[in-house]
Amino acid sequence: MIEIDIEKKIRNESGGIELNVKTAFQLNAITRLDGPSGIGKTTLLKMIAGLIRPDKGLIKFGNDVWFNGNQSYSKKVQERNIGFVFQDYALFPNMTVDEHLKFGTYDSDYIDELLLIGEMADLRKRLPKQLSGGQQQRLAILRALATKPSLLLMDEPFSALDTALKLRLIDKLKTLFTEKKITVVLVSHQESELDKNSFIFNLG
Numbered sequence: 001m002i003e004i005d006i007e008k009k010i011r012n013e014s015g016g017i018e019l020n021v022k023t024a025f026q027l028n029a030i031t032r033l034d035g036p037s038g039i040g041k042t043t044l045l046k047m048i049a050g051l052i053r054p055d056k057g058l059i060k061f062g063n064d065v066w067f068n069g070n071q072s073y074s075k076k077v078q079e080r081n082i083g084f085v086f087q088d089y090a091l092f093p094n095m096t097v098d099e100h101l102k103f104g105t106y107d108s109d110y111i112d113e114l115l116l117i118g119e120m121a122d123l124r125k126r127l128p129k130q131l132s133g134g135q136q137q138r139l140a141i142l143r144a145l146a147t148k149p150s151l152l153l154m155d156e157p158f159s160a161l162d163t164a165l166k167l168r169l170i171d172k173l174k175t176l177f178t179e180k181k182i183t184v185v186l187v188s189h190q191e192s193e194l195d196k197n198s199f200i201f202n203l204g
Contacts, residue, residue: 006057050077083144085154091128098124104146154186
C-alpha cells in the first residue's frame with residue numbers, strides 16, 4: 001500500500017486551501033485522482049514524488065517511509081524509484097527521442113519496446129521541436145517509463161491524444177504495467193479505459 005496522511009496549505013484560484021489527505025492506494029494497481037480544478041491533485045502527486053514537501057504528516061510506499069514530518073525526514077526524489085509524467089511534458093529541447101529514453105536506461109531492447117508501445121519507432125532521431133503535441137506527450141510517458149519505476153505518477157497524460165491513438169496506447173500501457181508490476185497514480189479529467197478495473201480517489 002501507499003499510505004498517505006498529510007497536510008499542506010496551498011494557493012489556488014480562490015486564494016488558498018488546506019489540503020488534508022488521509023488514504024491508502026493499492027500497489028500494482030491504477031488509482032485515478034478525481035476532484036475539481038484547484039483542489040490539489042497535482043500538488044498531491046508532487047508531494048508523493050518528493051518535489052513538494054508536506055507541512056506535516058506521513059507518506060509510506062510499502063514498508064518504506066518517504067516522508068515523516070515528525071522527524072523532518074523526506075526521502076530524496078531520486079531514491080523513490082518513480083516516473084513522473086508532467087502536464088507540460090518537461091522534455092529536454094536538445095535531446096532526441098532516443099536520447100530521452102537512454103537518459104533513463106541503457107537497455108536497448110526495452111527502449112525498442114517503449115518506442116513500439118508509443119508508436120514512435122520512426123521518430124527516434126527527432127528533437128522535441130520536431131514533434132507534434134501528441135508525440136511530445138507520448139515521449140513524456142515513455143521517458144517516465146524508461147527508468148523502470150515502481151511507481152508512475154501521471155498528470156493529465158493523454159490530453160493531447162486523439163481517441164483512437166489514446167485507446168491503443170492505454171491498452172499497451174496496461175499490459176506493460178502488469179508485466180513490470182508498476183503502481184500508477186494519475187490525474188485525468190478525460191474518460192479513459194484506465195478507469196476500468198482501477199480505483200478512484202476523490203479529493204473533493
